[in-house]
Amino acid sequence: MPVFHKTKVLTxxxxxxxxxxxxxxxxxxxxxxxxxxxxxxxxIGVAPVGCAVFAYNYFNLDMAEAAHGRAPAMATGIKRVRPECVVFAYQGDGDLASIGAAETVHAAARGENITVIFINNGIYGMTGGQMAPTTLIGAKATTCPYGRDPKVNGYPVRVSEMLAQLDGPSYIARVSTHNARAVLDAKKHIRRAFEKQIEGKGFALVEVLTGCPTNWAMSPVDALKYVEEQVIPYYPLGVYKDTDKEVR
Amino acid sequence: MARQLMKGNEAIAEAAIRAGCRAFFGYPITPQNEIPEYMAAHMAENGGVFVQAESEVAAINMVYGAAAAGFRAMTSSSSPGISLKQEGISYIAASDLPCVIVNIMRAGPGLGGIQSAQGDYFQAVKGGGHGDYKLLVFAPASIQEAVDLMFVAFDKADQYRMPAMILGDGMIGQMMEPVELPPAVDLQSLPEKPWCLRGWDGQGERRIVSSLRIQPEDLEPYLNEQMKKWERIKEDEARAEEYRAEDAEILLTAYGTPARICKSAVEILRAEGIKAGLIRPITLFPFPDRAFRYHAARPEVKGFVSVELSTGQMIEDVRLAVDGKKPVSFFGRCGGAVMSEDEIVAFVKGGAF
Structure with a gap:
């Protein structure tokens, strides 16, 4: 009888x-x-500043904790001196798409041979629900209490589409976690993003749409439903770049 | 070993490679550009890596990564760029990582000017970034000394597991002098770094590099230990040169380029019958208090003159060291202007006290 084993790579x-x-x-x-x-x-994993700031407690790996937004730069420094290692950054949307936008774009443009896992839930979770660069138009956050208004707050950033325009990345995909099928699919793309690095093909990023029930003020079930019905239409799932094959 | 004529920035870069630096991350800014240019040309042939980063912020965080991975890593910049690195420097210090940062100072504040200045003393010595931390700060007054201090900086950074800064002014970076380059260190001879990130094979404890200590009961004891380390460093690592100081009645004090001008001023003053001397701090943290305390206690000493390319920054540490025992006055030029030895002489003769 098959027995379920939890991965040893989590503590x-x-x-x-x-x-x-x-x-x-x-x-x-x-x-x-x-x-x-x-x-x-x-x-070697690099944790961000944000909700995943303690990721080094959970991944049973050699880990570093970067400054806010700087994980791709720190990962660059690690990977350049230890090219034999697999190096990944795990970042949220405020970290990656706002304060770390420059580090993200240039690590991608250099084709830095690292893997980035990008958690997009459209909100600053750790600091208590402020507007993120990825917050949807009309969505409420503590710093856009009447809903995100493009006249005041500008527009959400579609990171995967933006990075796919660059020549550096080998793989850019957006996945979701709103149901079991989506989670299984997400795993395939995350695996591919690590394979790209192992094959030496350069920068790979997987954007993962997730919910934030706490700061969205929703039940967990409603949050996942919101991802499916409201978030995915703005941030379509799929592979945006794959240097091994034609996409989209 | 042959002496050769080298530009300061290039000599600094070559010395870093010979001192075992195998990772350089930088960004263009005048007057330090020859350092990244030299590294771009020569790092690969020495088995190291060079990346021109997208910003000073990214460069210092790349240093953070390479240092965490256990390599001798370095960045260089000039004043406005060093301001941008302060966040990363604070994190590197708080993660107990060694690295070397070279600041070839230009005039500030703001975009300021591109001529020599020493306006970053406070930033280098008193913090610059947030929180309680210290850097080892070395202040070369010649290109030979800059070369020699590169080796010291890497060794001491490793020994104390903290960042070291070479604080030079634009003249140190830009002028040419004869220099003798020490032989390259054997990387295999350097002490092991068991704490470094390299991938965990399940043997022993995995490694975590982090500056996060979210509980006061973790952070306070950590900082208390840091304080003890800084006290040891003050005890063991302070360096200063004394020039004709032993019988001096007027003690000039200066670091870097102005110290050389002060030596000329000392000669002129001595020729005119005024017993002048110089204390030249070589380390700025730790500040060489002992030299000042010794001379402040000598009855024949009339006072100290802090000579700086700033509006007066090191003078605060001079005053703390002299501790009110003797008057301390200030003579400086700033904004990229440099004093002549005659100006210093005139200041002393015009009644420095």
Whole structure:
């Protein structure tokens, strides 16, 4: 009879994430991919500032904790001196698309041979629900309490589409975690993003749409429904760039 | 070993490579551009890596990564660029990582000017970034000394697991002098860094590089330990040169380029019968208090003159070291202007005290 084993690439401690948050799901997908690819023993992860700031407590790997938005630069420094290691950055939307936009774009443009896992939930979670660069038009946040108004707050950033325009990246995909099928699909793309690095093909990023029940003021079920019905139409799922084949 | 004529910035870069630097990350800014240019040309042939980063902010965070991975890593910049690096420097210090940062100072504040200045003393010595941390700060007054201090900076950064800064002014970077380059260190001879990130094979403890200590009961003891380390450094690592100081009645004090001008001023003053001397701090943190305390206690000393290319920054540390025992006055030029030895002489003769 098959027995379920939790991946050894996650530590055995309770996570601090809120009920209904899918950070934990994505952590597990990343950990399972590293284990299945047999590279965990030579992997170095870089945690962000944001909800995943304690990711180094959960990934059973050599880990670094970067300054806010600087994970791609720190990962660059690690990967350049240790090209034999698998190096990944795990970042949220405020970290990656706002304060770290320059580091993200230029790591991608250099084709830096790292993997970036980008959690997009359209909100600053750790600091208590402020507007993110990815917050949808009309969505409420503590710093756009009447809803995001493009006249005041500008427009959400579609990171995957933007980075796919560059020559540097080898792989850019957007996935979701709103149901089991989406999670299984997300794992395939995360695995591919690590394979690209192992094959030496250069920068790979997977954008993962997740919910934030706490700061969206929704139940976990409603948050996932919101991802499916409101978020995905603005941020369509799919592979935006793959240097191994034609996409879209 | 042959002496050769080299430009300061290029000598600094070559010295860094010979001192074992295998990772350089930088961004263009005058007057330090020859450092990244030299690294771009020569790092690869020495088995190292060079990246021109998208910003100073990214460059220092690349240093953060390479240092975390256990390599001798370095960045260089000039004043406005060093301001941008302060966030990363604070994180590197708080993560107990060694690295070297070269600041070839230009005139500030703001975009300022591109001529030599020493307006970044406070930033280098008193913090610059947020929180309680210190850098080892070395202040070369010649290109030979800049070369020699590169080796010291990398060794001491490793020893104390903290960032070191070479604080030069634009003249150190831009002028040419004869220099003797020490042989390259054998990387295998350097102490192991068991804490470095390299991928965890399941043996022993995995490694975590982090500056986050979110509980006061973790952060306070950490900082208390840091304080003890800084005290040890003050005790063991302070360096200063004394020039004709032993019988001096007037003690000039200066670091970097102005110290050389002060030596000329000392000679002129001595020729005119005024017993002048110089204390030249070589380390700015730790500040060489002992030299000042010793001379402040000598009855024949009338006072100290802090000579700086700023509006007066090091003078605060001079005053702390002299501790009110003797008057301390200030003579400076700033904004990229440099004093002549005659101006210093005139200041002393005109009644510095």
């Amino acid at each position: 055995d401690v309770p996570m601090h994430y809120c009920p209904g948050c899918t950070h934990g799901v994505v952590h597990r997908l990343v950990a399972e991919c590293l284990e299945e690819l047999g590279v965990a023993g030579k992997t």
